[in-house]
Amino acid sequence: MSIIFKSNGCSFLDHNNYIFNIYKNIPNNAETYSYALSAKLFYILNNVHTVNRKRSKRDSSDDLHEEATKVRLKYERFLLEMEPGLKDKLCNNSDISNMKAVRDFSRELLERTAFTHVGTNGGNNSERSVRCNVENEEFLIPYNSRFYCSCVIKQCHELAGYKYDIVIADPPWWNKYIRRLKGANNKLSYSMMYNEDIASIPLKTLLADNSIVAVWCTNSPSNITAVKNLIFPSWGVEYVATWYWMKVDIQLKPLCPFSTGSKKQPYERLIIGKVGEVNHVPDDYLFMSVPSALHSHKPPLIDLLKEYVKKENPDILELFARYLLPNTTSVGYEPLKLQHISLYEVVS
Secondary structure (H helix, E strand, O other): OOEEEEEOOEEEEOHHHHHHHHOOOEEEOOEEEEEEEOHHHHOOOOOOOOOOOOOOHHHOHHHOOHHHHHHHHHHHHHHHHOOHHHHHHHOOOOOOOOHHHHHHHHHHHHHHOOOOOOOOEEEEOOOOOEEEEEOOEEEEEOOOEEEEEOOHHHHHHHOEOEOEEEEEEOOOEOOHHHHHHHHHOHHHOOOOEOHHHHHOOOOHHHEEEEEEEEEEEOOOHHHHHHHHHHHHHHHOOEEEEEEEEEEEOOOOOEOOOOOOOOOOOOEEEEEEEEEOOOOOOOOOOEEEEOOOOOOOOOOOOHHHHHHHOOOOOOOEEEEOOOOOOOOEEEEEOOOOHHHEHHHEEEEO
C-alpha cells in the first residue's frame, strides 16, 4: 500500500517503501534478495533560502494564483492534521548538504539506463516479482505485469480486444524545457507529442464500460484545456476532477516556492476522467510525497484510483510508462528504464 496517511481529501504516499514491498524476497542463484531503489534518490532537500530580501508584491501571498493558493492552504492544513509521531517518522533528518551530488547521481543513472528496447515485449505472470535478463541487462519485473516497448499509438491498436478499468497516462507534452534538454543531452530526453497526436491515441476501444482515466498534465493552460476539450472527448472520456501531487522534500517542505500563473509550482496536476458509472471522484484532491531525483519519476497511483472503480481487481493500463507496476500493462518506449538493477540496492 502506497498510502500511509489519509485525511479530509488528502493523502501522503511513500513511493520508496511501496517499491521496496514489491521487490522483497526475490530468488536469485538459490538465494533470495530484497531490493529497494537507492535511498539517495529520495534525499531531496529544498535548500533555497531567501535571506534579508525585501518581499516584492509579486512574491506576496496575495499575488499567488488562485489555484496555487488553494493547493497551498490544503497542504498547510494537511500538515496540521498529521499526527506528530507520524510527521517525525516521515521527516528524514539525514544530513544531505550536497544536493548537487544527488542530482549528479540521478543524471548518471538516467544516462546509464538510456536503452533502446523498441520491439521488446515481456512480462511476469507469476505472483512473485523476479530478476531477469533482457538483452544482456538485468531488470526487476514486478508480479502480474506486462510491458510493451513500443510506440503508444501503434501498441494501442495492437491491444484491441483488451479492456482496462484504470488508465494512467503521462504524455510527453511539447515544451521548451524538454526541447533544450534534448539539445544538451538526448539521452535525458524523449520524443515530444503535440496535443492532436495525444488525442489520436486509439484509447476509446480499450476502455471498459465503467472506467477511470488519469492524465498527468503540465501547468500550461493550453495543455489543460486540450485534455478537457480535445483529448478526453477524442477518447470518449468525460472530465470529472483535477487532483494535485504536492512535492515535498525530506523535511516535508514544498520542493520549490509557490508561484503565479503557469510558472513552476511545487505541485503537478492530474486530470481525471471517466467512462460509464464509477464511484464519486472528489475534485481538488491533494496527494503528497517526496519525489525521487529521477526525471519524470511519478509516484504510483494505483492505490489512489482503484477505490473509484467498481471492479475488485481492476485491469490497469499505463501509457508512456517509465517503470513497471504490479497488475499493470505498461506501454511506451521506456517502460523498463527505471527497472534496471543499477537503480536498486540490496536491503536486509
